[in-house]
Amino acid sequence: MDPMRLDANVHLRNDLNGYEKWNAPSISFSSIDNFGVSSVPLEREPYIPSFVEVNYIEGSNDPKWSSTNFPWTKKLEANNKKVFGNHSFRPNQREVINATMSGYDVFVLMPTGGGKSLTYQLPALICPGVTLVISPLVSLIQDQIMHLLQANIPAAYLSANMEWTEQQEILRELCSDYCKYKLLYVTPEKVAKSDVLLRNLESLNGRGLLARIVIDEAHCELGILKKKFEKTPVLALTATATASVKEDVVQALGLVDCIVFCNSQDKKSAWKTSTSSSEKIILMNVELSTVYQEWTAKKVAEKLQECGHKTAFYHGNMDAAQRSFVQRQWSKDEVNIICATVAFGMGINKPDVRFVIHHSLPKSIEGYHQECGRAGRDGQRASCVLYYSYSDYIRVKHMIIQGQAEQSPWTAGCGRNNMKNSDRILEKNTENLLRMVSYSENDVDCRRLLQLLHFGEKFDSGNCGNTCDNCSKIKTLVEKDVTESAKQLVELVKLSGQHFSSSHILEVYRGSLSQFVKRHRHESLSLHGAGKHLAKGEASRILRHLVIEDFLAEDVKKSDIYGSVSSVLKVNESKAYNLRSGEQRIVLRCSLSLSMLLEHMFH
Numbered sequence: 001m002d003p004m005r006l007d008a009n010v011h012l013r014n015d016l017n018g019y020e021k022w023n024a025p026s027i028s029f030s031s032i033d034n035f036g037v038s039s040v041p042l043e044r045e046p047y048i049p050s051f052v053e054v055n056y057i058e059g060s061n062d063p064k065w066s067s068t069n070f071p072w073t074k075k076l077e078a079n080n081k082k083v084f085g086n087h088s089f090r091p092n093q094r095e096v097i098n099a100t101m102s103g104y105d106v107f108v109l110m111p112t113g114g115g116k117s118l119t120y121q122l123p124a125l126i127c128p129g130v131t132l133v134i135s136p137l138v139s140l141i142q143d144q145i146m147h148l149l150q151a152n153i154p155a156a157y158l159s160a161n162m163e164w165t166e167q168q169e170i171l172r173e174l175c176s177d178y179c180k181y182k183l184l185y186v187t188p189e190k191v192a193k194s195d196v197l198l199r200n201l202e203s204l205n206g207r208g209l210l211a212r213i214v215i216d217e218a219h220c221e222l223g224i225l226k227k228k229f230e231k232t233p234v235l236a237l238t239a240t241a242t243a244s245v246k247e248d249v250v251q252a253l254g255l256v257d258c259i260v261f262c263n264s265q266d267k268k269s270a271w272k273t274s275t276s277s278s279e280k281i282i283l284m285n286v287e288l289s290t291v292y293q294e295w296t297a298k299k300v301a302e303k304l305q306e307c308g309h310k311t312a313f314y315h316g317n318m319d320a321a322q323r324s325f326v327q328r329q330w331s332k333d334e335v336n337i338i339c340a341t342v343a344f345g346m347g348i349n350k351p352d353v354r355f356v357i358h359h360s361l362p363k364s365i366e367g368y369h370q371e372c373g374r375a376g377r378d379g380q381r382a383s384c385v386l387y388y389s390y391s392d393y394i395r396v397k398h399m400i401i402q403g404q405a406e407q408s409p410w411t412a413g414c415g416r417n418n419m420k421n422s423d424r425i426l427e428k429n430t431e432n433l434l435r436m437v438s439y440s441e442n443d444v445d446c447r448r449l450l451q452l453l454h455f456g457e458k459f460d461s462g463n464c465g466n467t468c469d470n471c472s473k474i475k476t477l478v479e480k481d482v483t484e485s486a487k488q489l490v491e492l493v494k495l496s497g498q499h500f501s502s503s504h505i506l507e508v509y510r511g512s513l514s515q516f517v518k519r520h521r522h523e524s525l526s527l528h529g530a531g532k533h534l535a536k537g538e539a540s541r542i543l544r545h546l547v548i549e550d551f552l553a554e555d556v557k558k559s560d561i562y563g564s565v566s567s568v569l570k571v572n573e574s575k576a577y578n579l580r581s582g583e584q585r586i587v588l589r590c591s592l593s594l595s596m597l598l599e600h601m602f603h
């Protein structure tokens, strides 16, 4: 029975009648002859992204894609076992493979470690022709090539950093009618900049040998590919689960009729607490790869080495040979701790990583979630640990501002629109960071629930089974109305002229008579000591809540050459108005110790 005919809702591509042509890659429409690649300079039509009307077809709940009646099913299952060593498919893998092999454009959202690679490597293996994989990180590409070659699957990659002779050898092989490669990996920059590559792809396509175009976690404008290779199926994969990513990617790629598969972001293995501490560990630094972070990665690695651990460090400023060396050491278990910035490719596939430890604050929940995805990819127990301090927020915020300033369009001589654009990016990045701070500050709610909520998924925290720190604490929660203290803190920021840091405001609020307080005559302010009755932690939690909820803004002021950053608090008048007028109340949930609980009950 033809499973493709069962459902009339699916919009079939005109060029492929169901799966009959599954083994026939795109038909030639190029003018390039069969014997080689034209050397005439390539006419690159300027690609102008335009809004396309997209027909999203939900694939996840469509039983047709999980059918085992496709002509390729037997081959698929045999190779999954024999070549990849898997006994079954993970959620949505079979479905995605069936959809892409039926010739559709497919968009896949799968969390890190969900098994995205198999969804194109297995089709690449069993379909004739070459699968083009566009992936943004060279370290990830190298890792994938290493695994493919180990499994005897011929694969190559082209990058601008390679010797020209090496690149030519690969390009020559692509020209051959019996091209041995099943997969060719390139970076998005290579596609954007290399005419030679595009000409070779046109030639491959002309000979019916461009099997599939895979875009792995590359959120960039590659619409030119769909325009040039209209009939070649595109498979776009991402682990980034923000609400807009599907639209952004599908639009940027120009996938008009596309089947969408979305997996849950819940990564069960990373929520299992580990009991062992002698296993593979990744120690992550913050997302921004600054000199300071690179220095930290190196220093931390050295300290751990002194303590007798087999440790290496990895950051983006190391040269390519050094990086591959560390990657090989890691893959071969010659080191068991990696201290890295995010330059350590997020896709590097080491199944038995037992810990991902964040040494400092990630700049977004998405980033944190993906970085944690390095742990427990083999489905076994793993732990994710985040070291958090509110002062990290100031430092990371400063890095974001600095990074933005370095890329300022004014310095590049661009116009006002770009300036607005960069302001928007800064605003978005700051908002992402604040969400991460809010997640870290929350010591009450189930972490799994908080993460999934962020990705728009529902989760019953009763199912957490005490796998997160908050659920595993024995605690009694009470709700506390802190509106009065919040109002006072906002007022104090104003009274002191909006020139002081949060720690100074807290000191004044709790009645400190330090030299600094006296120097600024803040002991004479009417609210000096108004928060004496509060514990320091409690007062600072209220203040941080005011920042997270945008009643107050932390204005990062300056940094010195040692990386120290100071901040001043400012009042966001429009939000503060609601607080002062009594329109908005602030209630915090707190966990209480027994003595505090008794005090609370009899208060």
Ligand SMILES: Nc1ncnc2c1ncn2[C@@H]1O[C@H](COP(=O)(O)OP(=O)(O)OP(=O)(O)O)[C@@H](O)[C@H]1O
Pocket: 086, 087, 088, 089, 090, 093, 110, 111, 112, 113, 114, 115, 116, 117, 118, 239, 346, 347, 348, 349, 350, 351, 373, 377, 378
């Ligand atoms: N069907 C399967 N059965 C068992 N293991 C699998 C299966 N599919 C994939 N894996 C394993 O799961 C791990 C993660 O797979 P993969 O690297 O493809 O994840 P990913 O979704 O690409 O993650 P990332 O976004 O982090 O790159 C790998 O070790 C892979 O061998």
